[in-house]
Amino acid sequence: MRAEAIIDLSAIKHNVALLKKSADTNLLAVVKADAYGHGLIPVAQAALSAGAHYLGVALLEEAVALREAGISAPILAWLVQPGSDFSRAIELNIDIAAASLKALSEISAASRAAGKKARVHLEVDTGMTRGGFLSEWNQIDAEHVRDIEVVGIFSHFARADEPDEAQNVMQLQRFTEMATTLESFGFTNIIKHLSNSAATLRNHAAAFDMVRAGIAMYGLSPDIQTLGSSSSLNLRPAMQLRAALYLVKDVPAGTPVGYGATEKTTRDTRLGVVTMGYADGIPRIARAAGVWFNGARAPIIGRVSMDQFVVDLGPDAKAQSGDWVTIFGNGSHGEYTADDWGAAASTINYEIVTRIGPRVPRIYSAHVY
Numbered sequence: 604m605r606a607e608a609i610i611d612l613s614a615i616k617h618n619v620a621l622l623k624k625s626a627d628t629n630l631l632a633v634v635k636a637d638a639y640g641h642g643l644i645p646v647a648q649a650a651l652s653a654g655a656h657y658l659g660v661a662l663l664e665e666a667v668a669l670r671e672a673g674i675s676a677p678i679l680a681w682l683v684q685p686g687s688d689f690s691r692a693i694e695l696n697i698d699i700a701a702a703s704l705k706a707l708s709e710i711s712a713a714s715r716a717a718g719k720k721a722r723v724h725l726e727v728d729t730g731m732t733r734g735g736f737l738s739e740w741n742q743i744d745a746e747h748v749r750d751i752e753v754v755g756i757f758s759h760f761a762r763a764d765e766p767d768e769a770q771n772v773m774q775l776q777r778f779t780e781m782a783t784t785l786e787s788f789g790f791t792n793i794i795k796h797l798s799n800s801a802a803t804l805r806n807h808a809a810a811f812d813m814v815r816a817g818i819a820m821y822g823l824s825p826d827i828q829t830l831g832s833s834s835s836l837n838l839r840p841a842m843q844l845r846a847a848l849y850l851v852k853d854v855p856a857g858t859p860v861g862y863g864a865t866e867k868t869t870r871d872t873r874l875g876v877v878t879m880g881y882a883d884g885i886p887r888i889a890r891a892a893g894v895w896f897n898g899a900r901a902p903i904i905g906r907v908s909m910d911q912f913v914v915d916l917g918p919d920a921k922a923q924s925g926d927w928v929t930i931f932g933n934g935s936h937g938e939y940t941a942d943d944w945g946a947a948a949s950t951i952n953y954e955i956v957t958r959i960g961p962r963v964p965r966i967y968s969a970h971v972y
């Protein structure tokens with residue numbers, strides 16, 4: 604094998620337990636996008652075994668995959684656009700979100716055809732200005748939801764990772780008002796949910812009946828600047844990314860490396876060729892990152908290619924072709940983290956883990972160093 608993402612499911616379970624405790628309410632484990640790159644089914648099972656009440660995904664296909672794997676827990680899919688196969692969602696008992704009158708009328712029609720009411724969470728826009736009812740909200744009346752089962756109402760924070768921002772207070776107020784409107788139609792037993800990971804950790808007033816935790820369940824901080832690092836939050840990063848050194852070679856000072864010869868060695872040194880590239884999710888833009896080998900960091904030198912990149916192991920490195928390096932891990936040994944790679948690529952840890960490509964096998968075990 605040339606590369607692998609080692610997923611520690613015990614870290615996921617630890618994080619789920621910690622988030623449940625922090626929220627003091629039910630937890631929806633967000634497993635969209637192949638569980639943020641960690642593997643949909645194993646993560647879903649681990650989260651449920653650690654006490655998650657619901658699973659949440661973006662797409663109906665993702666929810667169907669969970670059902671086909673035999674998972675019977677409640678599942679919510681929240682990006683199910685008009686024209687989708689709502690009858691499949693009804694058949695498989697998948698909760699779906701609705702954010703427009705058009706979606707509601709299609710879901711109602713599918714429910715009448717199936718002779719079974721779809722389970723629907725109404726998504727409302729409280730200030731994020733992305734998903735959710737906004738201008739159409741005033742038109743909703745009990746008639747629009749007569750043929751469906753309204754299970755919940757939810758919204759999403761735009762700035763939960765900046766806990767002191769006034770927008771959080773405004774969104775919370777707006778959410779409460781919109782939920783009250785819905786309750787005035789006679790739906791008294793609906794699940795209200797608003798919090799993402801950052802709000803679960805920092806905004807306890809927003810916990811309501813359920814929180815939706817994604818990134819923190821994977822052990823990563825929603826924002827290390829404003830909320831602190833994984834370790835300061837007591838979260839355990841679940842993914843370690845490793846790759847083999849395809850080749851090790853000794854070169855003199857002044858040797859140009861890679862496409863465009865953008866960098867030259869500054870000393871006589873030993874280089875390692877790492878068998879992952881941008882096709883596997885290693886960001887081509889990342890410069891100030893690298894790998895960890897035998898107790899030391901080895902920085903990237905030259906451009907990242909499609910399937911490989913080169914690191915400067917240093918003149919005294921004991922590395923040989925075939926040795927393994929850690930691209931990122933939980934940082935406890937000194938290795939780079941997904942946060943470091945995010946910073947090096949001017950992006951966020953979310954993007955680093957979700958873009959690890961399908962060529963990289965996910966292995967479920969404790970981390971290897």
Ligand SMILES: *Cc1c(COP(=O)(O)O)cnc(C)c1O
Binds near residue numbers: 759799816818825
């Ligand atoms: C992705 C997503 C979440 C999870 O956000 P995190 O910041 O990863 O916790 C929660 N709710 C919705 C609607 C989402 O799309």
